[in-house]
Amino acid sequence: MTTTVLISGAGIAGPALAFWLRERGFAPTVVERAPALREGGSAVDFRGEQMTLLERMGILEDIRAKETAMGAQVIVDPNGKKVAQMPSVFFSGEVEIERGDLTRILYDHTKNDVEYVFGDWITGLDEVPDGVDVSFAHGASRKFDLVVGADGLHSGVRRLTFGDEEQFRTDLGFQTAGFTVPNHFGLDHLGLICSVPGRTVMAASGRDGAALNVSFLFTSGTVDVHRRDVEGQKRLVAERFADFGWEVPALLDGLGDVDALYFDSLSQIHLDKWSKGRVVLLGDAAWCAGPGGSGTGLAMMGAYTLAGELAAARGDHEVAFARYEEKLRGPVKISQKQAAGIGTFLIPTSRFVMGYRNFMYRVLGSKPMTKVFTWITSRAANAATLENYDVPVAARG
DSSP states (O other): OOOEEEEEOOSSHHHHHHHHHHHTTOEEEEEESSSSOOOOOOEEEEOTHHHHHHHHHTOHHHHHHHOOOOOOEEEEOTTOOEEEEEOHHHHHOSEEEEHHHHHHHHHHTTTTTSEEEESOOEEEEEEETTEEEEEESSSOOEEESEEEEOOOTTOHHHHHHHOOGGGTEEEEEEEEEEEEEEOTTOOSSEEEEEEETTEEEEEEEOSOTTEEEEEEEEEOSOOOSOTTOHHHHHHHHHHHTTTOOTTHHHHHHHHTTOSOOEEEEEEEEOOSOSEETTEEEOTHHHHOOOTTSOHHHHHHHHHHHHHHHHHHTTTOHHHHHHHHHHHHHHHHHHHHHHHHTTHHHHSOSSHHHHHHHHHHHHHHTSGGGHHHHHHHHHTTTTSSOOOOOOOOGGGOO
16 A cells, blocks of 8 residues: 655755656655745755756756856955855855746656645644544545644644744844846856845846845844735835945835745754654755755755655654754754854854954965855765665566
């Protein structure tokens, strides 16, 4: 009998897991709260062992066809003067793609034999001896053998299974707002980074030369705005950056017309265990690391491992979940440690820290430091081992 698996979240981790579950003979269903695939979003990169995973999935060429092909990142002061320059590998890895493009690729590779349900979400989970009874906001209740929460930092599955988010979330002290506007900078496969104490603005244009991807990052302080209040978030960003200078006034003018705004804290999730009974967490829902922690690649490595262990255990979820967690705990620890220190490099909190940051960028960006620098940025990406799960179809489900 085929094992049915409900996956909450059609971002990246969810469809990646659906891909491998289907390959292993399981029957995955993906439910997504948004009415359609989420477009746009910041760029994500892959490096090291993660490149082998993309090849094994057969999607590397699709990704290369959509890669940003970003060049250097140039650090400038508020007067626009160049302070330092970082090679593309620092921010863009071996291949970089915008999040929305990657989501589309994963969806296109799974949509023909994976059930997707958009515009709905899980409201209740009731484990019974032979499965999990799942209730939804709109659709009829259904039973699945297993449930996976791949629904991000603010995971609903995690809340229903383990409790409120505040127990497990560690805020790193920074907030980010990301959006896309017309490329009035005229940037061509180039990124600019401008900082003042407590605030940073990043603007870059890659494959789509007409679009400028913008990120505002700032020390959190008091952020009294609901995460679904887009207009309130816009007002907050405008207030925090009103006196920034540089090119910010023009960017803030463009922010007013933006429909899709990504606004959230830079946070990590720390759980003693990623599973409970027949429910398991994956990616940011389980271990959100934050920027610089190779989170997207690690989530996809986790999806590969989880599906492989379920197949190897012939659907025995207790054995599979334990092995999955055992193999990912170490890499996640490295990822979270690396990401925890990136905040002050992205958003230096004082003039002293900013001066030190710029000095380190100049050192790490120099040619003699290339190999050391590549090792540093690839450490989290290479922490997870890509094992071979050659499980016969007859042994699955």
